[in-house]
Amino acid sequence: MKHLNEINSDGFTIINNVYNENEIEKIISLIEKTTQNDTENPTFRKSEDLFAIRQFHKEIPEVLDFVFNQNLKDILEKTFGKGYFITKSIYFDKPEKSNWFVSYHQDLTISVDKKMEISNFKNWTVKQNQFAVQPPKEILENNFTVRIHMDKTTKENGALKVVNNSHSKGIVRVDDLNIENETICEVEKGGIMIMKPLLFHASNKTTNNERRRVIHIEFSKYELPDGIAWSERI
Incomplete structure (x- = not known):
């Protein structure tokens, strides 16, 4: 309940020691094997400041057995219950000398299979x-x-870095954001951060010449209206 309470109150929680060194190395090995053999994939985004794989779990499906180890499965079920499924996944690799940064924002979109006129979408x-x-x-x-x-x-x-409890304000223009309580979310290697999409979050430039690799996975239990579907659902 501790993690769920933190998610409800602050919009996020951090849990370390979810993966051991061997599990991390296996995941990295699978990613590197795929990217070395497929350099022209349109879901890959590469620049001096960032390498990303969109639709990550579709591009490297064999990685899911290692991502969803028993620790993660237990955490998700105890925290959220059953019925959730993956709706989107991205792998980010921020190199050692990256100047890439992201300003404060909420994650307001979902990935779907087609465009159509639907009320409130x-x-x-x-x-x-x-x-x-x-x-x-x-x-x-x-x-x-x-x-x-x-x-x-x-x-x-x-x-x-996040603005604590900003997820509870609904959808807010960033110009109206009131930064009262900001937290820098430091996470150990093999740890996870769980967050709500409406939590305002940002990321600064790298200053210590250390790499940052993160797998970002979004979950939902909502069925979409007839006519459209989650494009990355699994």
């Missing part, structure tokens, strides 16, 4: 044949995200 975008849309607030309020850390993450290499 708005702000449609499409990127590389991937449709995204902002769903009703109730869906976002009940979804959650797990961030799995492949490296020790500190304020010097881009740990997320």
